[in-house]
Amino acid sequence: GLPTAENKETSQLEEPHHPHEHSHVESNVKKTISRLVISLVLLLVANFVPMNELLSLGLFVVAYLVAGYDVVWRAIKNMFNGQLFDENFLMTIATISAFYIQEYPEAVAVMLFYQVGEIFQGVAVNRSRRSIADLMDIRPDYANLKLADGNTKSVAPDTIRVGDTIVIRPGEKVPLDGKIITGISSMDTSALTGESVPRSVTVKDSVLSGFINKNGLIEVEVEKLFSESTVTKILDLVENASSRKAPTENFITKFARYYTPAVVIMALVLAIVPPLVFPGATFNEWIYRASIFLVISCPCALVVSIPVGFFGGIGSASQKGILVKGSNFLEGLNDIKYVIMDKTGTLTKGRFEITDIEPENGWDKQQLLELAAYAETHSSHPIAESIKEKYKEKIDENRITEYNEISGHGIQVKVDGKEVLAGNAKLMQEFNISFRDSKEIGTIIYLAVAKKYVGHILIADAIKEDAAAGIALMKEKGVEHVIMLTGDSKAVGEAVAKKLGIDEFYAELLPQDKVEKMEEIMARKGPKEKVAFVGDGINDTPVLARSDIGIAMGGLGSDAAIEAADIVIMDDKPSKIGTVMQVAKDTRRIVWQNIILALAVKGFFLILGAVGIATMWEAVFADVGVTVIAVLNAMRVLKK
Template sequence: MDSNHIHTYDDQGKMTCCSEEEKINNLANTSPTKIGGCCAADEHNHEQEHNHVGASMGVSKMFMPAIISLILLLVAIACDYYFSQSWFTGWLRILWYAAAYLPVGFPVLKEALQSILKGEIFSEFLLMSIATVGAFAIGEYPEGVAVMLFYSVGEVFQGLAVKRAKANIKSLLDQRPDEVTVLQNNEAKSIKAAKANIGDIIQLKAGEKLGLDGELLSETASFNTAALTGESMPDTKSKGETVLAGMINLNTVSQVKVTTNYKDSKLSKILEMVQNATAQKAPTELFIRKFAKIYTPIVVLLAILITGLPYFFVENYEFGQWLYRALVFLVISCPCALVISIPLGYFGGIGAASKNGILFKGSNFLDRIANIQNVVMDKTGTMTEGVFQVQEVVFISNFDKNKILQMVNALESQSTHPVATAIHDFVGKIDSNIELKQVEEIAGYGLKAKVNGKELLVGNFKSMDKFGIGYDFDPNTIVYTLIAIAYDKKFAGYLTIADIIKEDAQLAVNKLKKLGVNTTMLSGDKSSVVKFVADKLGIINSFGDLLPEDKVNKVKELKALNQTVAFVGDGVNDAPVVALSDVGIAMGGLGSDATIETADVVIQDDMPSKIPMAINIGKQTKRIVWQNITMAFVVKGAVLALGAGGLATMWEAVFADVGVALLAILNAVRIQNMKF
């Protein structure tokens, strides 16, 4: 339960002794026989940890030292009661209680000595060692064993709680397969994933996880994408589409062409981010750690004063009586509930978020997002799909609509613009009988070509004006993007094209309002479109026609009003405003790597409803952390006062230390079962 051993970071929250993956594994495999983490461990300790804590160690083995100690203690107490006047006396009694003490006490004494040798004198282990050895010194053998026994049980429950809290994060580490099957000369060969080269062909059987990012060569395949998005809904991919490491092939054998090196895969970047998440400490964690370093030596000094000072002021001073009070005081003062339950609360929050496809880059961002007052969001790709679709087709009656659309489709096939893709998706297969001549792209206007000897012009309404083609309505009255069509120098009609609002965008805005969070939409799209989308979603403040620097200025205006701001975006263009905001949230999904690099929080499945979920997880985490702080201080403060006054025994001290720690741990892991 000592922060310096369980969490291997310095006061600035930087890792000091081991890799993040080692830390995750150590945290998930804490045992009563190996209390220290990476920092307390040399090669021997690492070997010992693997021997005692690995997959072979079940819960029963974790409890074994405590069970042995409990049995010996109960036998000793029974002998005290029935045979104290006959044979259970003297050295036999002392040795029996010592035997009961050692299974649970020796690991703590060892850690206390190691801490002292490293210069960390005032550790929790030292407090427990002094208190229990002192109890033996004054003949309070049962209480000395009981204190260490309950402390050991607390350590086991701590380990189980940490393992549970880290399970969602650690499960991500198991998503990346170590080996892949590649086809070499039409023969399947299993190789290390890290040794696969770009261009290799992976053969993926049903139920297998993909080890590297690639391009699907099979006609179709269905994948479980839970490792990347948190959602296990099948995602069907077609030939040529991108598939990512960590996806599970659900049906038939598929082939994938490797397009990214092992270390550069999307999953590798996610794992790297998860592994680094707990390195960024919340201010509350850093404060408690610093507080514990000051608090512990003060407690030791007070215990010395409780023992010696009454000699000068109390009649009939008895050293043993006042030493006992000091020992009780030391047991009560152990900061277990604080130094383990607080980080555990944040681990739980990060784990709960990961389970829901939300990745926090550090517990400090859980704190920050809990206090967000205004969520500023981009439009395209954040609240909308970023995929354009034809909404409406309007043609003048004397034109053959289907014939003109086929011509437009053939012409737009010359372009890779998203609008061209939307038209092609709407019209369908290109008519090979249409012959295009003199195809010309006019920058800022559109496309022009000759079809059947007549001019076909497809573009914006500025192109109509440029070529003197008249029309009898005001295009500014239509919100959507307009594609005007002219044939044979005459206006034929227009298409309206729009981005689709995401299915859960409205739910996201409604939930943000319930949380008391304001919403603002900023976009580079034209103002009428932005206002239309914002009004449809119930977002009052919206601004369009913005360049990246304009977005920065808008966020500065909000921050000038003393509002804490989270910005939600989906591309590298938003990097300046993401950096300026208090919390940058990226719609990471299966998209840009830049979003994962620059943002503080990544929503893996691009669902806007995860924005209020992330805020709610932050709020719940913060609430649990402060509940634990309050409970620990109140209970320990009360029992400390009783202990100093001689009104509390070792048994009350055990409750104040281990009992409160267990209650705090149980409270901290509640977040794992919460529905958001």
């Protein structure tokens, strides 16, 4: 059975997850079904076996109570709690009035039907919860703790402390966030990111709980407690998502609050007025019509299908690696007109890589890269690191002699006995080497061998592969202004904005300037329009919190940003913003289809009931049928 309209959404969608939950729900369903079967048998006996009147009435009453004691009990309990009008109350009044006019079989049958509908509904809601739970099947059951003697012991993940070493074998889930200390492997990150391609990891790389280790044995030093790990956070987010209601949901709850009393008053009028006014009208007939009117008008379908619709939308987004922290944010996505994006880490990868190698004077790219790698061997600057990463070969240090770092200019080094210079334009000028000055955006390393210029290498923060497509997709989904904020220089900002088709950009901003810019843009928007901010860093937290909808890049983003955001994109892809906007559109469409369907069917049957064409059977079908159709419709969004 279902709780009252007021607390229905919360209790149904937020029971805590227990390992026994599915079996608990299934045993409940089994219990209800066996009750209904007993009730049905009693009903058939009372109706078809000849016996004295009192005995058959007794059987009808027992059949009624077996089928619907919980509904009647909830109606009584709620009356004392001051929640007079809900569907339990409507069903109780309608069936008791059927008893009053001696339509015993109908009274019992209506209750039976109603309960069958409740079972359907419960199962459907559970399916949508389970699809989210399956997605969340990333909660690890154990962790292999490495002991002092080198052996491992399987322990519960929440007993492990920061700094402990855990061993993750091929095929196991990563139980806690940490850094790899030995081993290489590839990770299936699809549960968190929706990303199908495995990610290869090696020593010093971070792994997140919820990843699945594919092929290598790795040892990981734990960096976060289980209670703070990625998996636990995600599960909490999804579990609590349904408590933040969308305006449509709130509207329906309010609607039910006024709608039900109105219906009860109309039913009373229907029962009392016609027999007093029309000649030949009997109380019995009009009480029966009023009961039908009550059963049809029960707002179940509305009250259930809307939360289920949003729940399906949140589930659908999470299957795609996007966490939406509440149905209010999912609905809000439909009204976004301004998207403000941070550059580093959001539109760009946030790390240096070689984006261009330009050799000259008869050298080729590989030779130039080799020279640069040898020149930068002893430097630990991020730029040097990115060159060594690209060069992949093993560096033979015997080839290097006389290493000399010239501060603020670059490096002078002998490789194979030849003098190599690698550094900025000042270094070239210092040694009077004529070189071709490059105007590209990024860090440029000029190289010369034996005082002769041989080319340059360009290192920049590379733009994410799907950034341009992501911005195009947002505009297609209705965003009118895409604005980029960056702390970088104006030249870099302009180059990125041009490349990605961004409408306006503001460069050289400090974190506090971002909030100011945000305020300016918030002041521009219309009353119904919303501003979203997309960022990934600690310094984005205040802006994420200030925006209408804060979207964080969750794969590499900072914890503070993920906490402050309303939507988290687990694989850091800007194009997912367009995806989640599409999910929001689909969800809104399905929710409104359900509202219109329910109101139309109800209206039609109410008229039939009042005119005396519809009987109790049609009434119950109208209520139960619409609820089931609405729930099934809501499940569609999960398949998209």
